[in-house]
Amino acid sequence: xxxxxxxxxxxxxxxxxxxxxxxxxxxxxxxxxxxxxxxxxxxxxxxxxxxxxxxxxxxxxxxxxxxxxxxxxxxxxxxxxxxxxxxxxxxxxxxxxxxxxxxxxxxxxxxxxxxxxxxxxxxxxxxxxxxxxxxxxxxxxxxxxxxxxxxxxxxxxxxxxxxxxxxxxxxxxxxxxxxxxxxxxxxxxxxxxxxxxxxxxxxxxxxxxxxxxxxxxxxxxxxxxxxxxxxxxxxxxxxxxxxxxxxxxxxxxxxxxxxxxxxxxxxxxxxxxxxxxxxxxxxxxxxxxxxxxxxxxxxxxxxxxxxxxxxxxxxxxxxxxxxxxxxxxxxxxxxxxxxxxxxxxxxxxxxxxxxxxxxxxxxxxxxxxxxxxxxxxxxxxxxxxxxxxxxxxxxxxxxxxxxxxxxxxxxxxxxxxxxxxxxxxxxxxxxxxxxxxxxxxxxxxxxxxxxxxxxxxxxxxxxxxxxxxxxxxxxxxxxxxxxxxxxxxxxxxxxxxxxxxxxxxxxxxxxxxxxxxxxxxxxxxxxxxxxxxxxxxxxxxxxxxxxxxxxxxxxxxxxxxxxxxxxxxxxxxxxxxxxxxxxxxxxxxxxxxxxxxxxxxxxxxxxxxxxxxxxxxxxxxxxxxxxxxxxxxxxxxxxxxxxxxxxxx
Amino acid sequence: xxxxxxxxxxxxxxxxxxxxxxxxxxxxxxxxxxxxxxxxxxxxxxxxxxxxxxxxxxxxxxxxxxxxxxxxxxxxxxxxxxxxxxxxxxxxxxxxxxxxxxxxxxxxxxxxxxxxxxxxxxxxxxxxxxxxxxxxxxxxxxxxxxxxxxxxxxxxxxxxxxxxxxxxxxxxxxxxxxxxxxxxxxxxxxx
Amino acid sequence: xxxxxxxxxxxxxxxxxxxxxxxxxxxxxxxxxxxxxxxxxxxxxxxxxxxxxxxxxxxxxxxxxxxxxxxxxxxxxxxxxxxxxxxxxxxxxxxxxxxxxxxxxxxxxxxxxxxxxxxxxxxxxxxxxxxxxxxxxxxxxxxxxxxxxxxxxxxx
Numbered sequence: 001x002x003x004x005x006x007x008x009x010x011x012x013x014x015x016x017x018x019x020x021x022x023x024x025x026x027x028x029x030x031x032x033x034x035x036x037x038x039x040x041x042x043x044x045x046x047x048x049x050x051x052x053x054x055x056x057x058x059x060x061x062x063x064x065x066x067x068x069x070x071x072x073x074x075x076x077x078x079x080x081x082x083x084x085x086x087x088x089x090x091x092x093x094x095x096x097x098x099x100x101x102x103x104x105x106x107x108x109x110x111x112x113x114x115x116x117x118x119x120x121x122x123x124x125x126x127x128x129x130x131x132x133x134x135x136x137x138x139x140x141x142x143x144x145x146x147x148x149x150x151x152x153x154x155x156x157x158x159x160x161x162x163x164x165x166x167x168x169x170x171x172x173x174x175x176x177x178x179x180x181x182x183x184x185x186x187x188x189x190x191x192x193x194x195x196x197x198x199x200x201x202x203x204x205x206x207x208x209x210x211x212x213x214x215x216x217x218x219x220x221x222x223x224x225x226x227x228x229x230x231x232x233x234x235x236x237x238x239x240x241x242x243x244x245x246x247x248x249x250x251x252x253x254x255x256x257x258x259x260x261x262x263x264x265x266x267x268x269x270x271x272x273x274x275x276x277x278x279x280x281x282x283x284x285x286x287x288x289x290x291x292x293x294x295x296x297x298x299x300x301x302x303x304x305x306x307x308x309x310x311x312x313x314x315x316x317x318x319x320x321x322x323x324x325x326x327x328x329x330x331x332x333x334x335x336x337x338x339x340x341x342x343x344x345x346x347x348x349x350x351x352x353x354x355x356x357x358x359x360x361x362x363x364x365x366x367x368x369x370x371x372x373x374x375x376x377x378x379x380x381x382x383x384x385x386x387x388x389x390x391x392x393x394x395x396x397x398x399x400x401x402x403x404x405x406x407x408x409x410x411x412x413x414x415x416x417x418x419x420x421x422x423x424x425x426x427x428x429x430x431x432x433x434x435x436x437x438x439x440x441x442x443x444x445x446x447x448x449x450x451x452x453x454x455x456x457x458x459x460x461x462x463x464x465x466x467x468x469x470x471x472x473x474x475x476x477x478x479x480x481x482x483x484x485x486x487x488x489x490x491x492x493x494x495x496x497x498x499x500x501x502x503x504x505x506x507x508x509x510x511x512x513x514x515x516x517x518x519x520x521x522x523x524x525x526x527x528x529x530x531x532x533x534x535x536x537x538x539x540x541x542x543x544x545x546x547x548x549x550x551x552x553x554x555x556x557x558x559x560x561x562x563x564x565x566x567x568x569x570x571x572x573x574x575x576x577x578x579x580x581x582x583x584x585x586x587x588x589x590x591x592x593x594x595x596x597x598x599x600x601x602x603x604x605x606x607x608x609x610x611x612x613x614x615x616x617x618x619x620x621x622x623x624x625x626x627x628x629x630x631x632x633x634x635x636x637x638x639x640x641x642x643x644x645x646x647x648x649x
Numbered sequence: 650x651x652x653x654x655x656x657x658x659x660x661x662x663x664x665x666x667x668x669x670x671x672x673x674x675x676x677x678x679x680x681x682x683x684x685x686x687x688x689x690x691x692x693x694x695x696x697x698x699x700x701x702x703x704x705x706x707x708x709x710x711x712x713x714x715x716x717x718x719x720x721x722x723x724x725x726x727x728x729x730x731x732x733x734x735x736x737x738x739x740x741x742x743x744x745x746x747x748x749x750x751x752x753x754x755x756x757x758x759x760x761x762x763x764x765x766x767x768x769x770x771x772x773x774x775x776x777x778x779x780x781x782x783x784x785x786x787x788x789x790x791x792x793x794x795x796x797x798x799x800x801x802x803x804x805x806x807x808x809x810x811x812x813x814x815x816x817x818x819x820x821x822x823x824x825x826x827x828x829x830x831x832x833x834x835x836x837x838x839x840x
Numbered sequence: 841x842x843x844x845x846x847x848x849x850x851x852x853x854x855x856x857x858x859x860x861x862x863x864x865x866x867x868x869x870x871x872x873x874x875x876x877x878x879x880x881x882x883x884x885x886x887x888x889x890x891x892x893x894x895x896x897x898x899x900x901x902x903x904x905x906x907x908x909x910x911x912x913x914x915x916x917x918x919x920x921x922x923x924x925x926x927x928x929x930x931x932x933x934x935x936x937x938x939x940x941x942x943x944x945x946x947x948x949x950x951x952x953x954x955x956x957x958x959x960x961x962x963x964x965x966x967x968x969x970x971x972x973x974x975x976x977x978x979x980x981x982x983x984x985x986x987x988x989x990x991x992x993x994x995x996x
Contacts, residue, residue, distance in 0.1 A: 075708050235892035241886050297672035311673045321668055326662065341966035350962050357954045365947040371668065372934070372943050378671045382681055385881045386943070387889070387932035395945040402950075524866055527872070531861035588894070605894065688953035753896060778900035779907070785884050785925035788897065 003068050006056025007147035010097075013049040015103075020130030024123040036119075037627050039126040040111050046133060047108040052103045055435040057097060057146055059239055061088050067153030070094060070146040076159040076582040078553035080214070086170040087160040092294060093146035095173055099290075101135040102174070103181045105421070110185045110359035114206060121203070124192030132184060134238060135317040143310045145183045159582035168228035176221030176248055180286035182214025183255060187283035187325075190276050194328045197335065204262045209641050211259055216637040218252050223630040234588040234603045236521070236618035238626065241391045242461045243298040246370045247289030250363050255360035260409075264352050267414060271353075273333050278356070280325045286365070287318045297374055351409045358402045365394055396449055400456050403511060406504055407460025410497070411467065428466055433459030453515045457508050464501050464508075495643035503636030510629025516622035517598070525616045536617040540564040543571070546613060554580045556589070559604040559613055563593060570595065575604040575615075597624045682804040683785065689713075689795045689829050690783035697751050697759050697772040705799075712825045713795040714747045715783060716809075719754045720762035728808035729766045735809070736770045738818065742826055744797065746770075752833050753778045776802045792817075876918050880905075881930050888930055930939045 020042040021257065027035035057070075061084050066072040074094070075087040089095040107129035111122065118125075140146070186207035193203040225245065226238035239245065258278040264271050290296050295311025342349060369386045378386050411425040436458030437451050445451065475493070476486025491498045526534045533542035544560045556578040563570045574592035580587070593600045598621040606614040693704035716732060718725040732749075739745040749772035750760045756774065763772065775781055784793060787806065794803040794817070803821045805813060877891035882898040890898040903921070908918045922930050934940040 117877060201737060233892075234894075240887060291669065295669075295673060297669060308673045312670075315666075315669055315673065322662065323763060326658060330658070333655075340965045341969045343969055344964060345959075345966055353958055353962065354955070357958055358951070361947060361950045361954060364950055368943055374672045377938075380939075383929040384925065384934045384940070385887065385929055385932055386934060387881060387887050389879070390933040390943070393933075395946070398947065398951060455907055523874070525870065526864045526866060528864045530984075532864050533861070534864050587892075681927070684925065753900070777903060778897070778903055782901060782904050782922075782925060785927075 002056050002063070003060050003065065003147050003149070003542075005638060006053040006060075007145070009049040009052040009056070010137065010147070011047045013053070014141060016046050016049070017130045017134040017137060020046070020461030021127050021134065024130070025524065027123040036122050036126070039123065039130070043104070043111055043126055044108050044128065045241070046130075047104040050097075050104045053147075054097060054101045057094060058085070058088050059259030064157070065153075066155070066157045067149055067151065069147075069148040069150040072150050072154055074157070074160050076157045076553065078581060079157075079160055079165070080552050082167070082170065083160060083165045086164060086166070089173045090160045090164050090169070091146075093144045095177075096140050096294075097142055097146055098174060099177050099181065100133055100140065102177050103133055103136070103184060106178075106181055106185060107133070107188075110188075110210070118202075118206060120196060120198065121189060121192040121206075124195055125188045128188040128191050129184065132321065135321070139310070139313060139317070143313055154313055156582070159553070159585075160578060162578070162580040162583065162585045162587045163232055165580075166228055166232050168224050168232075170222040172221055172228060174221075175217050175224055179214050179216075179218025179221050179248075180251065180289070182210060182217055183251065183279070183283045183286055185210040185214070186258075186279050187555075190279045191328065194276060194332050197332070199332075199335070201265055201269060203457070203587065204265055204275065208262065211255070211262070212637055212640055215252075215255055215259055216634055216641075218248065218255065218632065219637075220634060222248050222252060225612075225628065226625060230623075231590045231592060232587075232599075234590050234605070236523070236590075236601045236603075236620060241388045243370050246292050246366050247292050250370075251282050251285040251289060253359050253363035253366065254278060254285055256362075257356045258282055260352055260359075261356050262574060268341070268349060270349065273329070274356075276329055280322075280329060284318075284322045287321060291315060291318050292370070298370065324640070346412065346417045346422070346523070348409065348412050348414045351405060351412050355405050355409060358398055358405065362395065362398045362402070365398065365620050366391070369394075387472070391630040400452055401513075403456040403460060403507070406507065407456070407463045410501065410504070411463055415457065425463065425466075428461040429459045432462035433457075447519045448513060450515050450519045453511065459511055460504070461508050464505060468498075468501070490578040492644075496640060499636045499639035499643065500564070500640060503535075503633045504635070506629045506636055509625050509632055513622050513625030513627075513629055517620040517626065520621050523617070525614065527612050527614050529612055534615070536600075537619045538565060539570070539619075541602070541615070541617055543613060543615065546607060546611065549576065551578075553582065557604075557607050559607070559615065561591070561602055561615065562601060565595075570600075573581075573600070573602045575602045577604055577607060583614045594624060597622050597628075599623045682806075684801050685791075685804055687801060688797050689715075689793070689801045690780070692750075692773070692780050694773045694775060694780070694782070697749075697756065697774055698763060698768065702773060703748070703773045708746050708748070709799070710797050711744045711746045712797055712822065713793075714745075714822070715750060715784070715793040715795065716748070717750045717752045717775075717784070717786050717789050717791045719752045719789045720758040721754065724808040725790045726766065728790055729811065731809045731811070731814045733767055733769055735814065735818065739822065739826070740769075744826060745822075748773060750775050751781060752781050752786070794821050794825065797828070863899065869909050872909050872915070873902060876905050876909070876915055877902050879919065879932050880922055881932050883926055883930055 020039050023035045023039040023042060026032070029040060060068045060071050060082075061075055064071070064075070064077050066077075070091060070093050074091040075084055079087060087094075089098045107125070107496060110129075110168050111125060112274070114124065114125075140475055186203075189203040189207045193199055222245075227250070229240065230238040233240075258275065261271060262275055291311070292316045295314055296308065297311065344350075362415070369391055372386050373384050376382050407429060408426070413421065433455040436454040440451060440454045468490075471490040472483055472487035474486070475481075475490040476483050479486065481489070522537050524534060524536045528534060528543050530543050530545055533540050535541075542562045542564065544562050546557055546559050549556050549558045556576040558574050558576045561573045561575070563573055571593045573593055575591040576589040578587045578589055580583070588603045588605050590601055590603045592602075598619060601618040601620055603616045604613055605616055689705070691705045691751070693702060693706075695701065696703050714735065718729075732747075736747045739747075747770040749770060751772050752775050754774075754776070756776075759774075784791075790808055792805045792809060793801055796802045802825060803817070805817065807813075809817065859886075865993055874891055878889050880890050881899065882888050882890045882893035882895055882901070884895050884897050885893045888898075890901045905918055908921065913921075934943060936944055
């Protein structure tokens with residue numbers, strides 16, 4: 001009964017989304033504010049109804065109602081409660097519902113939040129959001145309903161894929177979708193700006209916080225996915241350039257370009273078309289990602305079950321949205337000829353342009369790599385693989401270029417940089433960068449990637465450090481306070497700029513982590529019996545015993561490994577070889593010990609009948625910097641979002 | 650925005666659209682066999698049931714149907730009846746032989762499987778799966794047809810269901826068996 | 841040359857009774873197998889190499905690599921063998937030949953081409969932008985006042 005209530009609510013929401021589109025159309029035609037108000041009411045009701053739908057689905061999972069087809073396929077009576085929540089969005093149908101639910105929540109918030117200040121935008125915003133909601137609701141109700149019954153009900157459900165039974169998987173999809181969907185708000189504002197002809201800087205200023213919020217959600221989602229892959233897939237890596245990962249990375253890259261490029265328009269009122277183009281591409285890539293992941297055109301570790309009919313529908317829908325967006329851009333673009341004034345090649349404006357170029361080339365690289373197998377198959381009927389070696393080779397130059405620009409950008413003034421200011425700002429950073437490279441070289445490091453990385457990181461880091469140091473001491477002197485208070489004072493005086501720099505520092509930390517843990521990873525695989533030991537890096541790892549353990553819905557063989565450094569026992573690691581009851585799927589559970597910001601990572605992929613275990617040890621130096629860097633990036637964004645409002649905003 | 654930019658965007662979007670549209674109808678699991686029209690690997694191993702040695706040497710100059718299967722494979726059960734039918738249809742032809750290759754299996758289980766579902770043609774063990782890799786096998790079941798010159802002429806991934814059976818017998822096997830055993834025949838393609 | 845001491849004998853005894861537990865290590869063969877396995881794709885998995893994959897076929901392929909390494913085949917020979925059985929699909933990256941150059945060079949061409957285009961465009965904008973007007977000359981009092989205020993607030 002409960003699930004039917006949910007189903008019914010979603011049907012009503014579908015009707016209301018049509019109403020929302022019609023009422024915004026009428027609002028634009030009649031200029032009658034009542035129609036806009038009706039649209040707002042419709043959108044709010046859609047949000048409430050989808051909450052009911054979502055709640056009904058969650059309830060069915062918690063009640064273990066296996067007469068619901070979706071519940072029966074993605075959960076099991078023995079599935080722990082926590083993972084039962086993850087199971088709600090662990091399959092195609094439920095995750096789509098989550099997508100559209102978040103979309104309705106965000107658009108409702110946006111409408112109420114900007115109702116007073118942006119009355120002219122409202123009809124467009126409501127109409128656009130309702131259109132996207134309608135598209136997804138049609139897909140959910142007609143081609144992938146999570147509300148269908150399964151009669152007769154099976155005694156127990158199949159299980160949630162054991163790989164997804166993981167804490168990170170509870171948060172990863174919602175964060176990712178909040179990122180995708182978050183970009184729909186600036187997208188709708190941009191469309192409103194285009195269609196209404198209000199092509200000033202207004203829409204950019206209004207949506208600045210939305211953009212950055214969407215960006216941080218997407219970033220967190222991607223990092224959570226990486227973290228999950230790291231300890232759950234058991235090979236000690238966190239990024240596999242898998243099509244699904246790429247699908248989330250592409251909107252991130254273009255979204256980041258957009259995030260930077262809007263600053264030029266805010267300050268200098270230039271590149272209006274360009275910014276519209278970027279946000280349209282960002283949101284389009286979010287939608288194309290959905291298509292790629294759910295249509296079966298690409299196969300991937302994470303791909304949801306697929307069928308061509310569903311894919312065809314998504315393709316038509318995505319094409320329609322993208323068509324509307326690019327169509328309006330092309331029709332209106334000529335009205336947008338903004339006067340471009342560039343005083344010098346060496347200016348903040350031009351650095352931002354090159355930043356955009358690099359981000360777009362990076363996105364195009366990922367796009368091409370992801371689609372290349374499909375192209376070859378379609379045109380030549382052959383199959384190729386585009387795997388990590390390709391991306392690592394072609395992506396790195398672009399990434400290092402971006403990092404370099406990141407160090408340069410904030411210290412080049414708007415309009416024109418003088419030779420003197422360049423020298424003043426960059427002499428020391430260049431020296432530090434060179435020094436970092438030389439030191440690493442002297443330490444015996446020969447990897448080209450690590451050495452170039454050292455220069456770029458040293459350069460950018462020094463530039464930021466000098467800037468913060470100077471401004472802090474200036475404030476400290478002026479207000480006769482200590483350096484730390486001076487720093488805080490300087491920070492709050494221009495919080496937007498300095499929170500941005502915090503994010504940049506996070507990126508540097510992340511990059512150091514990535515370089516160290518990929519270039520200097522040590523790996524060893526040995527076969528050993530109880531009592532045997534092996535040496536990896538500076539550690540001795542001894543297999544103390546192997547025993548059976550039992551969890552709520554799995555049983556496992558667990559190896560107890562003592563890890564020594566010299567003669568000191570650091571820890572006992574307990575990797576497992578699990579078999580889940582319901583699906584009889586085997587998994588390898590890794591065991592991790594953190595040391596010196598790195599990880600000792602251990603898995604036990606195999607135990608033979610006569611007691612010989614295969615152990616796989618991986619030392620990932622500085623891997624904590626990857627997650628730590630991500631945390632600092634997030635902190636920077638939070639400081640940006642919650643900065644005190646300035647007069648001119 | 651110049652006309653050129655507009656046209657570029659339009660062309661890119663349309664190209665993507667057509668690519669995605671075509672991609673929808675492709676089978677993601679279909680992989681083009683690279684071994685067709687190349688010389689078949691040599692093989693030898695014990696007979697699953699009798700333990701006697703079997704090898705490619707004894708089949709020289711004949712048309713061979715090689716079928717990879719395993720007792721744990723569900724789809725193999727689907728095609729088993731058709732395999733027996735295939736052997737029955739052609740077994741009287743002097744130049745026809747058929748060989749099952751038991752892939753990554755345990756001998757007792759494989760024997761039990763053959764006892765239960767029937768066995769007419771010989772089956773060879775490939776316990777370690779090395780031969781399967783030689784044949785570029787992805788999984789079971791897979792079926793190969795090797796001509797009299799020892800060249801692989803056909804490969805089928807998946808079970809031999811009825812329409813596959815018809816195609817296999819009519820369009821592949823019959824012409825190959827009818828063809829005279831002339832060494833010169835298309836042997837130039839062998840590599 | 842050696843004088844037998846009781847302690848030495850004891851040590852020998854201890855080590856011999858403890859002989860069951862040993863230190864195990866990778867051999868050169870293990871390392872080479874890994875090196876090769878990481879460059880080949882597990883054909884039944886998605887974009888995973890046969891080293892990282894847990895699939896049975898990947899397991900057999902690792903065994904097949906090991907067998908060939910033990911026979912003394914070179915990395916290239918082994919990769920070529922797998923390529924001859926499974927085609928380009930088994931390589932973790934598209935072979936650098938024919939149409940595949942498109943994908944290998946595209947990122948660099950885009951970066952280079954885009955860079956040149958952007959550079960020229962920006963240059964054009966710069967030349968079209970009129971030189972900023974020289975500031976109007978000031979009388980002495982205004983100049984002093986501005987300087988004073990600038991000095992007060994130069995950090996902002």
